[in-house]
Amino acid sequence: MPSEVSRILILGGTREARELAGYLEEDARYHVITSLAGRTAAPNEVTGEIRSGGFGGVEGLMEFTRKKRIALIVDATHPFAVQISANAADAGARTGIPCLRLERAPWAERKGDNWTHMTDIKAAARAIPQGARALVTVGRQEVAPFFARRDIRVLARMIEPPEFDVPDNAEVLLARPPFSLKRERALLEAKRIEVLVSKNSGGDATYTKIEAARALGLPVIMIARPDRASPAAASCVGEILSLIGRSLD
Ligand code: NAP
Secondary structure (H helix, E strand, O other): OOOOOEEEEEEOOOHHHHHHHHHHHOOOOEEEEEEEOOOOOOOOOOOOEEEEOOOOHHHHHHHHHHHOOOOEEEEOOOOOOHHHHHHHHHHHHHHOOOEEEEOOOOOOOOOOOOEEEEOOHHHHHHOOOOOOEEEEEOOHHHOHHHHOOOOOEEEEEEOOOOOOOOOOOEEEEEOOOOOOHHHHHHHHHHOOOOEEEEEOOOOOOOOHHHHHHHHHOOOEEEEOOOOOOOOOOEOOHHHHHHHHHHHHO
């Protein structure tokens, strides 16, 4: 590898991270390592070098950047993945390696939407009306408070099964985005869903459930993103590419 090649660590697990790795890998000036948390047994394919599993906190991440001679970190993790972002920012500040955060914009409520805004998962679980049939799309790691509500019917959609027993009043649907609007609408109708629970993840891949709920006049319990210490540097891949170019010039 020529010495002028800059080594970039992408903290991934999102569609944007995959797209970014694809673009950067085509550019001879960069070598990319994408890091995945290792939670998904069969993750989507990523271009370039991949490593998987936690680093062992900030110290471990700093050690990794030193060993791999990383010139720049791009934190392109999910808007709800707060710990790894905090670790990345901390590692960047302590090593002097620039750390840029790429975070897609949140969804905004539109005409015809009926959202109840929640700031955390437990409050969202409590907000489901007694006896209601809910489609819960918060991921397997955070589904427990919904399963604990024995007075509602839960259809929980996730990529991989939960690590604990599914109660009788709940059903797990394993599926990986993107989902078409037609399919989302058909699911809501077939399962006679009365309320949708979603994180405000943003992006296109899962927005169709919001559109389907709007079309059917269904309420949405929308969980707001966690607060972050500072705003993201970029909200799309094009924007972060130009920032990377400027940072490494
Ligand atoms: P988190 O709570 O912010 O992070 C917990 C720990 O997991 C981190 O301290 C780190 O362990 C490890 N970790 C997380 N992301 C990593 C990465 N990309 N590479 C290496 N280690 C990572 O994270 P999370 O919310 O569980 O999310 C885990 C992964 O799933 C992220 O890559 C995220 O982009 C993706 N994801 C999350 C959500 C969500 O709703 N939270 C949704 C879709 C995708 P160490 O401290 O040992 O380094």
